[in-house]
Amino acid sequence: MEAVTIKDIARALNLSTSTVSRALRDSYEISPETKRLVMDYAERINYQPNPIALSLKENRSRVLGVIVPQIANNFFSQAINGIEAVAYERGYHVIIMQTHESLEREILTVQQAVARRVDGLLISISSQTTNVAHLQAIQQRNVPIVMFDRVSAEMDTPKIVADNFGGSFAATEHLIQTGRRRIAFVAIPPFMAITQDRLAGYQAALSQYGLPYDEDLVRFVGFGEHELAPIIDQLLDLPHPPDAFFMAFDRLALGCMTALRNRNVAIPEQVSLIGFTNISVADLLDPPMSTVVQPAQEIGHTAAERLIELIELKQKPSAPLPTRPNPVSIPNQLFIRESTRRGV
Amino acid sequence: MEAVTIKDIARALNLSTSTVSRALRDSYEISPETKRLVMDYAERINYQPNPIALSLKENRSRVLGVIVPQIANNFFSQAINGIEAVAYERGYHVIIMQTHESLEREILTVQQAVARRVDGLLISISSQTTNVAHLQAIQQRNVPIVMFDRVSAEMDTPKIVADNFGGSFAATEHLIQTGRRRIAFVAIPPFMAITQDRLAGYQAALSQYGLPYDEDLVRFVGFGEHELAPIIDQLLDLPHPPDAFFMAFDRLALGCMTALRNRNVAIPEQVSLIGFTNISVADLLDPPMSTVVQPAQEIGHTAAERLIELIELKQKPSAPLPTRPNPVSIPNQLFIRESTRRGV
DNA sequence: TTGTATGCGTTATCAT
DNA sequence: ATGATAACGCATACAA
Numbered sequence: 183m184e185a186v187t188i189k190d191i192a193r194a195l196n197l198s199t200s201t202v203s204r205a206l207r208d209s210y211e212i213s214p215e216t217k218r219l220v221m222d223y224a225e226r227i228n229y230q231p232n233p234i235a236l237s238l239k240e241n242r243s244r245v246l247g248v249i250v251p252q253i254a255n256n257f258f259s260q261a262i263n264g265i266e267a268v269a270y271e272r273g274y275h276v277i278i279m280q281t282h283e284s285l286e287r288e289i290l291t292v293q294q295a296v297a298r299r300v301d302g303l304l305i306s307i308s309s310q311t312t313n314v315a316h317l318q319a320i321q322q323r324n325v326p327i328v329m330f331d332r333v334s335a336e337m338d339t340p341k342i343v344a345d346n347f348g349g350s351f352a353a354t355e356h357l358i359q360t361g362r363r364r365i366a367f368v369a370i371p372p373f374m375a376i377t378q379d380r381l382a383g384y385q386a387a388l389s390q391y392g393l394p395y396d397e398d399l400v401r402f403v404g405f406g407e408h409e410l411a412p413i414i415d416q417l418l419d420l421p422h423p424p425d426a427f428f429m430a431f432d433r434l435a436l437g438c439m440t441a442l443r444n445r446n447v448a449i450p451e452q453v454s455l456i457g458f459t460n461i462s463v464a465d466l467l468d469p470p471m472s473t474v475v476q477p478a479q480e481i482g483h484t485a486a487e488r489l490i491e492l493i494e495l496k497q498k499p500s501a502p503l504p505t506r507p508n509p510v511s512i513p514n515q516l517f518i519r520e521s522t523r524r525g526v
Numbered sequence: 527m528e529a530v531t532i533k534d535i536a537r538a539l540n541l542s543t544s545t546v547s548r549a550l551r552d553s554y555e556i557s558p559e560t561k562r563l564v565m566d567y568a569e570r571i572n573y574q575p576n577p578i579a580l581s582l583k584e585n586r587s588r589v590l591g592v593i594v595p596q597i598a599n600n601f602f603s604q605a606i607n608g609i610e611a612v613a614y615e616r617g618y619h620v621i622i623m624q625t626h627e628s629l630e631r632e633i634l635t636v637q638q639a640v641a642r643r644v645d646g647l648l649i650s651i652s653s654q655t656t657n658v659a660h661l662q663a664i665q666q667r668n669v670p671i672v673m674f675d676r677v678s679a680e681m682d683t684p685k686i687v688a689d690n691f692g693g694s695f696a697a698t699e700h701l702i703q704t705g706r707r708r709i710a711f712v713a714i715p716p717f718m719a720i721t722q723d724r725l726a727g728y729q730a731a732l733s734q735y736g737l738p739y740d741e742d743l744v745r746f747v748g749f750g751e752h753e754l755a756p757i758i759d760q761l762l763d764l765p766h767p768p769d770a771f772f773m774a775f776d777r778l779a780l781g782c783m784t785a786l787r788n789r790n791v792a793i794p795e796q797v798s799l800i801g802f803t804n805i806s807v808a809d810l811l812d813p814p815m816s817t818v819v820q821p822a823q824e825i826g827h828t829a830a831e832r833l834i835e836l837i838e839l840k841q842k843p844s845a846p847l848p849t850r851p852n853p854v855s856i857p858n859q860l861f862i863r864e865s866t867r868r869g870v
Numbered sequence: 871t872t873g874t875a876t877g878c879g880t881t882a883t884c885a886t
Numbered sequence: 887a888t889g890a891t892a893a894c895g896c897a898t899a900c901a902a
Contacts, residue, residue: 185643185667187895198873203897213871230641234581235895238878243578245621253610254823259603266597266624275621275642277589280610297574298619299529323529439810463805466783468812479598531879542889547881557887579879582894874901885890 186229195223206231237299242497245275246489247300249291251283251308251332256460257432257478258306261330264482265304272490274301283405285310292316302326302489304482307334309405312373326492330485331476333509335375340492341509342485344476346376349514350383353428353456353474356518358391362426362454366399366417368410368438369430377402380430380458399424403434410434414441429457436461439471458514470519477512484510530573539567550575581643586841589619590833591644593635595627595652595676600804601776601822602650605674608826609648616834618645627749629654636660646670646833651678653749656717670836674829675820677853679719684836685853686829688820690720693858694727697772697800697818700862702735706770706798710743710761712754712782713774721746724774724802743768747778754778758785773801780805783815802858814863821856828854 188206192199197216205212205220206229212220223229237243246269250258262278269276279295281288288308293316295303303325305317314334321327321339333341357365367384369377381400388395398420403409417424427442429435435457442449449455449469456472464473488510532550536543541564549556549564550573556564567573581587590613594602606622613620623639625632632652637660639647647669649661658678665671665683677685701709711728713721725744732739742764747753761768771786773779779801786793793799793813800816808817832854 185895188897189895199896200874200898201872203895204872207897211871216871232582232643232895233641234578234587234643235878236897237578238576238582238880238894239896239898241878252607253597254600254603254607256598256600259598262622263596263598263624266622270623275623277619278606278610278622279614279619280607297577299576299578436807436810461805461807463780463807463811466780466811467807468810468814470812532881533879543879544881544890545888547879548888551881555887560887576879579894580881582878582896583880583882585894872902874899876897876899878896879894881893883890883892886888 185232186227187232188229190227191220191224191229194227195219242301242493243299244273245277245298245300246486247295247298247303248276248278249281249288249295249303249305250278251281251306253278253280256462257331257476260460260478261306261482261485264479264484265486266482268483268486268490274490281308283308283310285313289316292320296320296323296325300325302328302493304328304330304485304489306330306332307374308332309370309374324496326489326496328485328489328492330481331376333375340485340488342481342488343376343379343509343511344481345511345513346379347383347386348511349458349474349476349516350380350428350430351387352383352514352516353458353472354384354387355391356472356516357426357428357454357456358387358393360454363393364396364399364422364424365393365426365428366401366424367428367430368401368403368413368417368434370434371402371404377430384428384430410437411441411444414438415445418445418447424453426454426456429455432457432459432461435459435471435473439467443468464517465519472516472518475515475517477514480512484512529576530571531576532573534571535564535568535573539563586645586837587643588617589621589642589644590830591639591642591647592620592622593625593632593639593647593649594622595625595650597622597624599776600806601675601820604804604822605650605826605829608823608828609830610826612827612830612834618834625652627652627654629657633660636664640664640667640669644669646672646837648672648674648829648833650674650676651718652676653714653718668840670833670840672829672833672836674825675720677719684829684832686825686832687720687723687853687855688825689855689857690723691727691730692855693802693818693820693860694724694772694774695731696727696858696860697802697816698728698731699735700816700860701770701772701798701800702731702737704798707737708740708743708766708768709737709770709772710745710768711772711774712745712747712757712761712778714778715746715748721774728772728774754781755785755788758782759789762789762791768797770798770800773799776801776803776805779803779815779817783811787812808861809863816860816862819859819861821858824856828856 188199188202192202202220205217266276279291314336327339330342401413403413429438459473532543532546536546549561610620623635658680671683674686745757747757773782803817
């Protein structure tokens with residue numbers, strides 16, 4: 183069974199395709215009877231306009247490109263969830279592409295998205311991305327871009343991020359308020375804004391509570407498989423070791439928990455542990471880990487809204503670009519989880 | 527900067543669009559010099575063929591529709607990862623849509639996908655889906671469908687599923703071999719094949735080891751928020767309570783762990799717990815939970831391969847449909863995790 | 871109120 | 887070896 187077109191309707195009803203087209207779009211210049219006739223028939227044979235033909239005509243695809251490092255990652259899958267919800271509601275579809283933390287893949291993927299004629303791009307850059315020329319290039323080709331979570335200071339686009347400074351401040355503050363004094367801070371290398379912001383929040387909290395900033399306690403770890411454990415070991419082996427760990431990234435927080443367990447370091451008796459995470463089972467971890475949870479879904483939601491706004495603004499070049507605070511930051515939630523370990 | 531078309535190239539080079547088109551496709555009927563001229567120029571001005579125009583002409587979109595209950599779910603996001611990898615490699619893109627476990631949404635979503643002219647559909651049906659008329663309808667419209675994970679016996683399509691029987695058998699066998707005799711089995715309502723298969727694996731293991739099948743120990747729980755805890759309570763309060771819990775679904779396994787914790791039931795001292803799960807941090811749970819892990823990525827991979835095969839077969843109607851075992855089942859992995867809880 | 875013709879970007883068919 | 891034209895499905899400017 184082939185798809186039915188306007189032509190089929192026109193032929194069946196002895197009308198021209200333009201009449202049918204206009205009737206279907208409820209144009210004022212078509213008589214009510216003809217409209218009814220056409221509409222009914224279209225309904226009956228289950229006519230569905232071909233969006234591809236429309237796209238060609240209108241030079242828009244109604245597709246948003248979403249580029250993330252990984253789909254199979256709690257933060258990003260939740261963000262995509264938020265994006266998809268908004269897109270669906272506004273009549274857009276979402277094409278999802280992964281970079282696998284590779285700049286090379288990211289460049290290819292961005293080109294692919296443009297080649298696919300997406301109406302706009304939502305991107306969270308890979309950890310390798312220190313140069314954003316590929317993004318600036320497509321921006322010059324007039325493709326609206328919104329960045330989220332992993333954003334670059336060098337891009338002049340809307341940016342939707344979690345309140346990384348605030349979340350980091352709150353986590354550090356919590357540790358201080360529960361009596362910790364030597365708080366290790368571990369993050370990924372600091373060329374991404376997200377890292378810088380989290381470091382700044384940590385520093386600000388220390389400063390506000392009159393604690394010294396000790397560079398020995400601040401470490402940056404790459405994306406290799408086995409890079410974290412030695413760093414945790416080094417920290418524990420310091421002459422004056424930390425009494426708390428603040429792990430500024432999801433993966434690091436979970437890795438730290440494993441590393442501490444392997445070293446038989448008790449939490450929170452010996453050291454306290456808090457991390458940014460987006461896993462849904464943080465309660466069930468051993469021990470339950472206090473976490474700063476980023477509002478992934480809301481970030482996706484906001485980013486998609488902003489992008490669609492940009493896209494639809496582009497259609498009517500009359501309207502002025504609205505000025506907005508940039509980047510938009512969305513509050514994190516801080517979950518303090520007490521150990522519920524049962525007595526033995 | 528507008529997108530450059532074949533016309534632009536033709537105009538610039540004083541050629542006809544057909545010559546340019548042929549040159550770009552490396553047709554034998556174009557002179558080498560012209561080819562080089564066109565290719566070089568196209569390269570220089572960064573010509574990208576418009577896939578929308580191609581789609582219209584070729585009546586195919588090179589898009590796969592993927593319909594899942596939720597994106598933000600470890601199993602599905604991993605499966606999508608597998609799908610995306612294959613699609614990318616084969617020159618397809620993936621549009622992802624969610625049903626949120628609602629049949630109503632599923633019906634709408636399937637229609638949307640067809641309206642979008644996807645070349646084929648990968649679907650994992652919602653838990654509400656007891657009737658598959660909407661899928662049969664689009665199958666009659668000649669849209670290739672492959673089902674994965676949550677499949678329906680009433681659909682005549684390729685089906686890619688985990689080895690639910692085998693995984694369930696292995697989990698039950700493990701519990702028996704570690705000395706458990708009264709093994710509770712909890713699953714979602716049994717109209718989905720996936721549930722039936724898991725129940726059958728459980729029954730088969732009991733039978734093989736000469737244990738009785740006790741209906742009191744088998745429970746089905748719906749998708750409500752607070753349905754599980756009372757069921758766990760009931761089981762624990764039986765005159766002859768279970769000494770092990772086998773939770774046949776991810777969500778149930780995690781919920782059971784919480785419920786047992788709330789009841790202060792020690793694992794594995796008092797009861798053993800094993801579940802199907804796809805979370806990546808199962809090691810870090812308290813206690814570490816033994817799990818049957820479905821090969822989500824491989825399921826996605828296989829499903830996408832099968833779908834693309836169907837799609838490309840449809841193009842050349844000469845070739846016969848290959849007969850394949852149906853459904854295809856992919857082995858699970860059983861992870862036995864010993865408690866590593868440190869002494870206090 | 872309805873019909874005819876044109877164009878969106880591309881390729882296939884049929885000239886030349 | 888290259889060019890002109892039609893067609894994919896739709897919307898619209900222009901005619902009637």
